Amino acid sequence: MKDGTIHVHYLTRVEGHGNIHVEVEGGALKAFRWEIPEAPRFFEAMVRGQSYADVAHIVSRICGICSIGHTLCALQAVENALGVRPSEQTVLLRKLLLHGETVQSHVLHAGYLAAPDFFGVPSVVPLVASHREAVLTIVRLHRLANEWCDQIGGRTTHPITPVVNGWTRLPTPEELANLRARIEAGMADAWALVEIFRTLDIPDFQRPTEYIALKHPEEYAFYEGVIASTDGDTTAVPDYRQKVHEFVVPYSTSKRARANRNSFAVGALARFNNNAEQLSPQAKKAAEALGLRPICTNPFLNTVAQVVEVVHALEDSLRLIDLLLARGIEPEVPWVQVRAGRGVGAVEVPRGILFHEYTLDETGHVVDANMIIPTGQNHQNIEDDMAVLIPQILDRPEEEIRLRLEMLVRAYDPCISCSTHLLHLELRGGKSR
């Protein structure tokens, strides 16, 4: 492109708002920024003074997409503060619920928000006509995930059944068996999704990156583990502040984070890069079919890693349900003894590792809270990717540069703000009351 400025104001097809700003002078890159102009969240302040029992329900409203992850992370942190160890049954059911959200969110992102980039269309709407079967596959997977979260969590989003040290309602063995049958049937659609992504042309771009994710000795970690880095180090979850260092930049209201380098990445690709060996057998086949190998340093492939994780979440859920059915569903009373304490929770939500930390007083009320969301952790990495990518594509037409940068940001599946939403309307009619 010639000299000038590219400014993408309110990038579409991401959860929230973000701006991309690029200035070119004398044929060279002069300045660029990834700006998040949204108002900061206030949930850390909002939970102060609240009872330990209410925290998870409140923070589930931080995000309309990863409300289950926020709920489970808050429960973990509160349980750690109270010295409570939930039963194996509770943990298995939480993992099953979390898989449901992973499928829900990944299908939404890969299918509705990112796929149009690869098909070269502005939104999923034209794909209904040109690739109707593909869109219907995505809709069916989405419905399965919604029913799954509804069954275990009591609601599609903002779950109501998971509470500190247990559940307000447990699924019956019949309900679990029924869910198992539906998940098993959904495997065909998950493979259809793999096939769709196998045919897509994904930009080739590499930048050596530090990838951070939970790691567990026995499974592909989503719900528990230590904080692992592809640089080779591990950190215990309670010491997360020693690994993840938050900072702010003046042109963005969202906090950023760095660890060993100037930036790091979290999310599906980070999990894959740290834990690929532990994927379920079918997910390993899916990764192979899609040509995804660790350590993959192409951020555009994060969406492909999400597709692999859809297969994993489905297959691993069959294992979890078999375990639950084999041991039988035991009635449990979510009993808690209140005490003062500090606790940290860490959960892999669809967009990456999420941290919650609470300090409780002796009556079980929150005196301090800290949350680090995945999208905040990715912001600096997105900007560092742009620093390498922009000079590589500067000779292309302006429109192509703009699209490529938008696509890069969307590949990270950023969830910039779902904590508030408000419809802005231009009324052309209607009755006043």
Add this chain to the structure above:
Amino acid sequence: MTDRRRAPVLVLGLGNPYWGDDGVGQAALEALSRRSLPPGVEIRDGGTGGLLLLDVIADREHLLVIDAADFGEAPGTVRDFSPEEAGLCRADRPLSFHQAGLAEVLDLARKLGMAPRNVHLWVVQPGRLGPGRGLSDPVQAALPGLVDSVCRALGALLPEAARV
């Protein structure tokens, strides 16, 4: 296309109950759940789910949505209208998803042939938007009238809903 396992009538409340008057949708659902509703009506808290709502609204006969919206009138003002009247139908525009998510979800559902046959929206002009639970006085005062209006609409749909 109607999924027979699904209630043919869905009342969907949208918004974030921890963001002041943005919680008016949930508050209206709570009030509605205390009234006696005809069979075939499902009440659901849609939160801020955006595209996640596609499947929730799919394959219904009637969709009734309650939400907060800024239309520049006095706090607590309630309006109801069809999506067409509100200028919500914006075909082939990119999915932005945060603010006008419902418009895009409806558009996509329509193209997929799974949109509700009839959609009606109730919106309330907020007085206070910001962290914290609880509605402002004018929005709280508007609730009974809002819920009456939704109930009347459900009553009018009932003979049709019972036939499905």
